[in-house]
Amino acid sequence: MGLLSLKGFPGTGSFRHGVHPPDNKSLSAESKVEVMETPDTLTLPLLQHLGVPCKPVVKAGQMVRYGEMIGKGEAFVSASLHSPVAGKIKKSIMVTLPNGRHLPAMSVQTQGEQVSPHKIWADMKSKDWPRDCISIYDPFTIVKIIHDSGIVGLGGAAFPTHVKVTPNDTRMIDTLMINGCECEPYLTCDYRLMKEAPRAIVAGALLTGRAVSAREIVICVEDNKPDAVKKLKEATEQTVIKIAVLKTKYPQGSEKQLIKAVIGLEIPLGGLPSDVGVAMSNVGTMATVARGVIKESPLTHRVISVSGRGIKHPKNLFVPIGISMGEVIDYCGGLTQDAARVVAGGPMMGFSFSNFSTPVTKGTSGITVLSHDEISNEKETACVRCGRCVDACPMNLVPTRLALAARYNNPSIARQYHIQACFECGCCTYVCPAKINLVQLIRTGKKLVASGAK
């Protein structure tokens, strides 16, 4: 296999720099997706995506059906929210998400007759997702359904999907890239989805491709997931979809790096994929699009990974959005005595948290529980100017200089060295022998620059 499968693409299958952290995927890669039973209560924050919070459209005490809209995304960059269960709306509460945001949330108490989550997952896995009758859907209808279904990117950033697929006169989309790289260590939810529900992904990709009128559709997978590639190859037979197999490297799944690796183009600084004619979405999002358009079901459930040496039984789970992290962790046997840090998402870019009542949101790709041995508590020493951070930065920045600019409160240097181009992938911090938390400093620096300080 390997990079030969990249034949026909202008890219080289890789990007400059990056790191190779141990991927630790074997902890959960072979665990089939298990369906969790519907919990008693779900907590649904009104902002689970990038953009503007949605507005509640139901009142406390009201009964809702499965899939009923409970929050409406009125602004363009916003996403609606739907109830994953039939039940009763309770008084709204405040929650703090792992990323530190303090938000109002609606809670739903499960009541009455339910749509079985087993059925939803079985649907997803089924082989009879259409591949040829996609043309019966009009592109505008597809965009509208995506909007109405509250679909956001499930890869982690949770950007509302309809924004990416809404036709735009000035920027034509040439290629739709479906991101199945899953380059964060530990996480295997996308891998399982590609293995178990490739047809749903393909149907969603075809629909989305139609919505954006893409000339090409490419599913991108790293070469450490040969099984997923095989399944996707079978599922894409006789379709226009191509598969690109890429070098395993962190952060291969990042938008800019993936575009560079596959089609060899660089997004201008501060630009978007559409500037080079690309729309990008994650494999999980595609399966959700298929479900939204073909089955008329909004985004209510998702696959997550629960992994790491600090969890008793690593698993992949199909869960309703709004279930608490604690319930999920309990379902996986709980934490081991060794557990030291619980992270929403993967260890490179995820947010650590300690409040287990915090809910799983649309953008939660998994829970990684790291043991004491895995986290680094080493004391910071002085920068020895070894340049390893420079050699690791996939954006080709000089992290040590950005960090120093932040530490010494110098926004003009930070700006001059393009601090805003840093997307906080963590490669620089990962490699730094002096154990300086460069990303943390750079985040501070970005805030400083954004505040307009001179």
Place this chain on the structure above:
Amino acid sequence: MIENEAAPAIHVAPSPHIRDTKGDTRKMMMDVILGLLPMVIVAVYLFRLYAVKQMCICLVSCLAFEWLFVKMRQRSGTLKDCSAVVTGIILALSLPGSAPWFVGVIASAVAMGIGKIIFGGLGMNIFNPAMVGRAFVMIAFAQLMGAGSYENLTGLVDGVSGATPLSALKFNHLATPVPDLFWGMTNGSIGETSTAACLAGGLFLVLRRAASWQIPLGILATVLVLAGIGDIAGSHSGRLLIHHLFGGALMFGAFFIATDPVTSPLTSKGKWVFGIGTGFLIMVIRFFSGYPEGVMFAVLMMNAVTPLINRWTNPQPMGEA
């Protein structure tokens, strides 16, 4: 819920949550120390007690001065990062075995004080501390550090005969046999004589990524080309080339002095510039100055322009231009 009594303590900290466990500052310094071992062994073999004495003096004084100066600046202890040990060993290896004890002590004081601590300690210094120390004693004690100090060792070891190979060639047109040059059976500063040991230790460093490969390669390639031209121009039938490549502190300097991460450029392009520049300056000094040897001054001069090199070779962010 999980919140029972025996619940593990959960930390909250910013991402990334994992680190590369292979490298930390101390491990990097330990690698350098390991890489220096071949030279240490050859030095002890060749110069016996002179070498042992020199290394002990420099090591102890470097550690003591680091401790003292850090204390004076009221910073927390920095001996643990082992960088002072590295400076001590490199400094000792760059001195002649015959230099009296106070030369080593003063060189160490200058290395740690002026070379490192006044800039703010590890990572903040502009010049290679060991070379600052050595440059100082070389100028202050010109007599003790001059050609004479090498010749005094005549007869100490078989094969070590008087002047260093480069001064023998430059001033007396005497060529040292190539095997002696390669294995190090010559006179010189105690750590620089053996090309074989420097190559072994240097390759280890490069493989362990404790030193960049661009700098030594840049230096050696430049010296090869320039000495090669000089050789052909003067019809030396290879002798001049071999002397410049294997003689003096070239190998030691290329792998252990010029590669000091703190005082060399950050990017790989910058490292090439630094290496080629160093090689060029070495040959300019060797060819045209009164000194037979140029590694130390070349490195110090390139250290001075490193901030500039960093500016010139600042990488273009992805998507720019």
